[in-house]
Amino acid sequence: MTTLQVMFFFFSLITVAGGLYTVIARNLFHAALGLIVSLAGVAALYALLEASFLAAAQVAIYIGAIAILIIFAVMLTRGVTGKNPVKDWWTYTVTAIVCLLLLVVLLTTLFRFDWPQTTQAAVPADSIARLGKSLVDPSLYVLPFEVASVLLMAALIGSAYIARDKK
Amino acid sequence: MVPLSWYLIVAAILFCVGVFGVLARRNAVAILMGIELMLNAVNINLVAFWRYLEPDKMAGQAFAAFVFIVAAAETAVGLALIISVYRNRETVDVENVDLLKW
Numbered sequence: 001m002t003t004l005q006v007m008f009f010f011f012s013l014i015t016v017a018g019g020l021y022t023v024i025a026r027n028l029f030h031a032a033l034g035l036i037v038s039l040a041g042v043a044a045l046y047a048l049l050e051a052s053f054l055a056a057a058q059v060a061i062y063i064g065a066i067a068i069l070i071i072f073a074v075m076l077t078r079g080v081t082g083k084n085p086v087k088d089w090w091t092y093t094v095t096a097i098v099c100l101l102l103l104v105v106l107l108t109t110l111f112r113f114d115w116p117q118t119t120q121a122a123v124p125a126d127s128i129a130r131l132g133k134s135l136v137d138p139s140l141y142v143l144p145f146e147v148a149s150v151l152l153m154a155a156l157i158g159s160a161y162i163a164r165d166k167k
Numbered sequence: 168m169v170p171l172s173w174y175l176i177v178a179a180i181l182f183c184v185g186v187f188g189v190l191a192r193r194n195a196v197a198i199l200m201g202i203e204l205m206l207n208a209v210n211i212n213l214v215a216f217w218r219y220l221e222p223d224k225m226a227g228q229a230f231a232a233f234v235f236i237v238a239a240a241e242t243a244v245g246l247a248l249i250i251s252v253y254r255n256r257e258t259v260d261v262e263n264v265d266l267l268k269w
Contacts, residue, residue, distance in 0.1 A: 008169045012177040019181050019204050023188030028197060035200050038181075042207045045177070048169075049218045054210075054231055061235055066203065066242045073196050073246040077253040085193050085260055092191055099187040106179040110172060116219050118168040123222045131232075134225040141229045148236040155240035159247030166254070 008048060015041030026086065028074045036067045050123045053131060174215035182208035195249045195259045199242060206238045 018038030025031040039062045046055035124130065134140040181204055188201025210231050217227020253259050 002168070004169055008173065012173075015177065016180050016184065019184040019188075022200050022204065023184055023192065023197075028194060031197055031200060035203060038204065039207065042181075042211060045174070045211055046214055049174070049214050050222075051214045051218065051228055051231075054214060054228060054235075057232070057235060061239055062203070062207070066239055069242060069246055070196060070200060070203075073199075073249055076250055077196060077259045079258065079260075085262075087191060087193060095187060095191040098190070099183045102186060103179060103183040106182070107176065110175050110179065115171040115175070117170045119219055119222070121222050123218070127222075127225070127228075131225045131228050134229055135232070140225075144229075144233055148233055152236055152240045155244050159243040162244075163247040163250045 004048070008045075011041050011044040011048065014038075015045065029071070032067065032071050032074055035070065036063055039063050039067060050127075053128045171215060171219040174211060178208045178211040178215070181205075181211065193260050193262055195252070195261055195264075196246070198261065199245050199249070202245075203238065203242065206234060210234050 015038050018034045018036075018041055021034035022031045022038060025034060039058065043055045043058040043063075046052075046058055135145045136142050185201045185204030185208060188204060189198050192198050192201065213227055213231045213234065217224075217231070221227065249259055252264055256264055258264065
């Protein structure tokens with residue numbers, strides 16, 4: 001068991017355990033904290049995959065913006081009773097069985113193929129610079145990049161308008 | 168060395184955990200958290216494929232960056248809608264918010 005494998009197991013355990021806590025916790029704030037742990041685990045997996053820009057962007061965007069937004073929404077939509085309603089145990093059991101079936105389908109499809117056992121090539125040393133250049137290169141991805149910026153701007157303006165105080 | 172299939176297995180498990188969160192929760196914000204888990208699982212897949220199959224092209228990382236952007240936009244709009252529904256109906260329980268205005 002190499003060091004890389006041990007680190008991979010540790011970080012994927014954190015990711016999946018955080019995700020499980022997110023979907024099981026009764027208290028919504030605890031669920032948001034579990035989501036933050038899961039997102040941090042995903043950032044560590046990106047770092048293991050040598051995608052350093054994406055690891056930093058994951059921490060900054062997902063944990064630093066999206067998770068904070070979710071926590072704000074949890075605080076702003078607190079029910080008056082203070083208790084979170086849950087579905088009955090039969091619904092939970094059937095849903096869990098359906099999700100396990102989905103997992104079985106995904107895994108059997110996954111194992112049909114011959115995936116590479118090790119990384120074949122090395123990541124180029126200037127991969128972040130290449131990513132930046134590819135996002136502004138006219139023959140590469142400048143159009144989706146600009147469209148995504150417009151989309152984000154429109155979504156944020158729209159959501160600020162929808163959620164504004166109406167008084 | 169870590170085989171590629173291990174990353175894909177972790178992403179599949181995280182995706183199914185997200186599906187469970189979407190289907191089994193009554194609070195709308197909790198459903199959004201499940202959606203975020205699913206998007207992260209997809210991103211793990213994309214970055215793992217980029218690393219193991221084509222690490223000198225930037226398509227995999229660019230695709231994952233676009234998924235980031237779209238997820239951020241979608242979360243902002245979804246949470247704004249939830250807050251607006253809460254202002255009008257005093258609840259975000261999706262079992263109760265099942266009728267349009269009449």
